[in-house]
Amino acid sequence: MTIRVLNEGWRDQYARMKRSVARFHAPHQFAAEYDDDFYHAVQDMWHLKDWIANDAALGPLGHTIAHESSTIPLLDIIADLANCTKHLVLTKALRAHAELHDNTMERTMTVGLEDGSEYTDVALLDDAHDAWENLLTRHGLLRTLQRAAYSIWRSEDHGGSAEEPQKNHRKGRGDWRQ
Numbered sequence: 001m002t003i004r005v006l007n008e009g010w011r012d013q014y015a016r017m018k019r020s021v022a023r024f025h026a027p028h029q030f031a032a033e034y035d036d037d038f039y040h041a042v043q044d045m046w047h048l049k050d051w052i053a054n055d056a057a058l059g060p061l062g063h064t065i066a067h068e069s070s071t072i073p074l075l076d077i078i079a080d081l082a083n084c085t086k087h088l089v090l091t092k093a094l095r096a097h098a099e100l101h102d103n104t105m106e107r108t109m110t111v112g113l114e115d116g117s118e119y120t121d122v123a124l125l126d127d128a129h130d131a132w133e134n135l136l137t138r139h140g141l142l143r144t145l146q147r148a149a150y151s152i153w154r155s156e157d158h159g160g161s162a163e164e165p166q167k168n169h170r171k172g173r174g175d176w177r178q
């Protein structure tokens with residue numbers, strides 16, 4: 001028996017991922033809302049891989065893209081965090097050995113990597129979003145116009161540039177007291 005979600009396809013999950021990231025970037029009144037939006041954005045971003053792989057409309061291209069996404073280190077970090085937020089504790093099948101650090105004075109989360117480098121939650125989601133955009137555009141699933149519109153939105157509203165990811169980004173819109 002096969003169960004399919006509301007006759008949706010990969011584009012529906014892609015749109016869900018974009019909405020989750022947009023909600024994460026919005027101001028938050030409570031720390032719990034901030035955490036929820038981060039967790040959902042990470043989960044939606046990681047689940048896109050499965051939706052692409054299992055969308056029959058894509059045929060073999062879906063499996064090619066899903067396999068290629070496994071070679072992108074940023075998406076390995078997203079995978080670890082998505083599985084951690086699903087299971088509470090992640091002890092096996094670690095890809096990037098990422099761990100969350102809670103900064104209580106300013107509501108941000110820092111993702112520490114095994115090599116000692118760090119990502120803020122904002123930079124991680126933005127850079128991972130860009131990785132998906134690049135991969136899907138390269139395979140002809142997204143139009144360049146969509147990417148250009150996102151780049152303009154991101155540079156105007158969020159002080160970043162989709163062309164220049166900001167690793168070790170220490171500032172963000174994560175202060176839930178704003």
